[in-house]
Amino acid sequence: xxxxxxxxxxxxxxxxxxxxxxxxxxxxxxxxxxxxxxxxxxxxxxxxxxxxxxxxxxxxxxxxxxxxxxxxxxxxxxxxxxxxxxxxxxxxxxxxxxxxxxxxxxxxxxxxxxxxxxxxxxxxxxxxxxxxxxxxxxxxxxxxxxxxxxxxxxxxxxxxxxxxxxxxxxxxxxxxxxxxxxxxxxxxxxxxxxxxxxxxxxxxxxxxxxxxxxxxxxxxxxxxxxxxxxxxxxxxxxxxxxxxxxxx
Amino acid sequence: xxxxxxxxxxxxxxxxxxxxxxxxxxxxxxxxxxxxxxxxxxxxxxxxxxxxxxxxxxxxxxxxxxxxxxxxxxxxxxxxxxxxxxxxxxxxxxxxxxxxxxxxxxxxxxxxxxxxxxxxxxxxxxxxxxxxxxxxxxxxxxxxxxxxxxxxxxxxxxxxxxxxxxxxxxxxxxxxxxxxxxxxxxxxxxxxxxxxxxxxxxxxxxxxxxxxxxxxxxxxxxxxxxxxxxxxxx
Numbered sequence: 315x316x317x318x319x320x321x322x323x324x325x326x327x328x329x330x331x332x333x334x335x336x337x338x339x340x341x342x343x344x345x346x347x348x349x350x351x352x353x354x355x356x357x358x359x360x361x362x363x364x365x366x367x368x369x370x371x372x373x374x375x376x377x378x379x380x381x382x383x384x385x386x387x388x389x390x391x392x393x394x395x396x397x398x399x400x401x402x403x404x405x406x407x408x409x410x411x412x413x414x415x416x417x418x419x420x421x422x423x424x425x426x427x428x429x430x431x432x433x434x435x436x437x438x439x440x441x442x443x444x445x446x447x448x449x450x451x452x453x454x455x456x457x458x459x460x461x462x463x464x465x466x467x468x469x470x471x472x473x474x475x476x477x478x479x480x481x482x483x484x485x486x487x488x489x490x491x492x493x494x495x496x497x498x499x500x501x502x503x504x505x506x507x508x509x510x511x512x513x514x515x516x517x518x519x520x521x522x523x524x525x526x527x528x529x530x531x532x533x534x535x536x537x538x539x540x541x542x543x544x545x546x547x548x549x550x551x552x553x554x555x556x557x558x559x560x561x562x
Numbered sequence: 563x564x565x566x567x568x569x570x571x572x573x574x575x576x577x578x579x580x581x582x583x584x585x586x587x588x589x590x591x592x593x594x595x596x597x598x599x600x601x602x603x604x605x606x607x608x609x610x611x612x613x614x615x616x617x618x619x620x621x622x623x624x625x626x627x628x629x630x631x632x633x634x635x636x637x638x639x640x641x642x643x644x645x646x647x648x649x650x651x652x653x654x655x656x657x658x659x660x661x662x663x664x665x666x667x668x669x670x671x672x673x674x675x676x677x678x679x680x681x682x683x684x685x686x687x688x689x690x691x692x693x694x695x696x697x698x699x700x701x702x703x704x705x706x707x708x709x710x711x712x713x714x715x716x717x718x719x720x721x722x723x724x725x726x727x728x729x730x731x732x733x734x735x736x737x738x739x740x741x742x743x744x745x746x747x748x749x750x751x752x753x754x755x756x757x758x759x760x761x762x763x764x765x766x767x768x769x770x771x772x773x774x775x776x777x778x779x780x781x782x783x784x785x786x787x788x789x790x791x792x793x794x795x796x
Binding site for chain 1: 580581587591593679682685
């Protein structure tokens with residue numbers, strides 16, 4: 315109810331055909347990461363020339379989590395959302411004398427706005443086209459560990475960057491009373507920013523060819539979410555059909 | 563309201579579910595074979611006589627040596643440290659008394675392999691070669707006969723190899739006695755050998771039943787020294 319009141323203050327033009335909802339979900343994302351991939355290999359090639367290093371993880375598809383608040387006005391939806399996701403890599407070499415590994419942990423926390431427009435509706439099921447505009451705050455850690463003849467050393471270095479992204483996606487949504495279940499799929503494009511040292515904001519990473527190292531986080535996103543309609547009592551219009559019937 | 567709160571529980575778990583790479587993999591890398599790596603002097607002998615100052619050259623042999631550091635240790639002093647595979651050094655006997663002194667060559671080296679430790683430069687091996695330096699700084703010392711054996715009825719005289727410098731020859735002197743009990747003798751034979759490695763002599767002219775004695779005279783450094791006579795009677 316508090317959220318509904320707050321939303322009402324933020325959106326004074328609320329009509330009976332409007333409602334607010336919140337949802338929480340998870341998805342599966344793919345990530346390009348070609349810049350970090352190249353940089354990781356360059357680190358190893360420079361540090362251990364001639365060593366046969368195996369790629370055990372190469373920025374695989376991985377889960378992300380999403381929290382969003384939507385304002386729906388007839389066929390249009392506007393919202394705020396937050397996403398957290400991660401991926402990473404591991405380069406590894408082990409032989410009789412010791413082991414070397416370079417872990418690259420990449421995580422991002424994004425906030426953004428999204429707009430959507432309903433394409434089609436079948437009862438309580440709606441198909442929408444949407445666009446998200448995101449600010450992705452990336453955290454990149456390089457953890458390097460060398461162990462030779464039982465003597466180990468580990469070093470961790472952290473970096474951060476900001477990417478601006480745009481994500482067109484399609485969502486399919488079904489309502490059950492106040493409950494909303496949705497699935498979505500899309501692709502995120504990003505304008506990557508430079509990776510700065512965590513403790514030195516004036517220094518950013520360059521690879522061996524002199525190009526800035528960036529987090530290329532663009533890729534496919536497929537997710538599912540469960541939501542809740544907060545102020546359905548006000549709703550008519552696009553509010554869930556079954557819910558409206560029960561209220562009448 | 564309680565249902566709404568449940569939405570936030572997964573959010574709390576979100577940040578603990580980040581991707582974490584794991585796993586390991588072993589790469590087959592052969593350990594370097596270091597048995598072929600040897601350090602040596604350019605001189606074949608293990609015991610080397612010097613009387614003043616002598617120039618030596620050490621040589622580190624072996625395949626796939628990536629880096630090396632060789633130390634030459636004479637007595638307890640380091641005469642040379644070199645990262646080269648071969649280098650010259652000198653040993654001076656001028657201040658030494660006559661006698662035997664140890665000379666050690668110690669090479670620490672790395673081999674070119676694709677192992678982690680090799681690439682990091684923390685895998686090293688060593689090889690050692692010991693030599694004996696004989697400081698021939700005193701007067702010429704006589705060589706004593708070490709034994710006379712009978713071979714096919716003939717006396718075989720043995721003596722140790724001369725280890726000093728400037729060898730010229732060995733001379734075997736034979737004295738013949740009139741009777742086995744006689745103490746008077748005549749110089750009846752001698753023979754010289756110019757080969758330093760010659761350390762025995764079979765007297766084919768020996769007449770069975772006669773008393774003789776033998777002495778070895780060493781000629782070196784333009785001087786002579788004669789050992790004690792050894793009597794033979796068969």
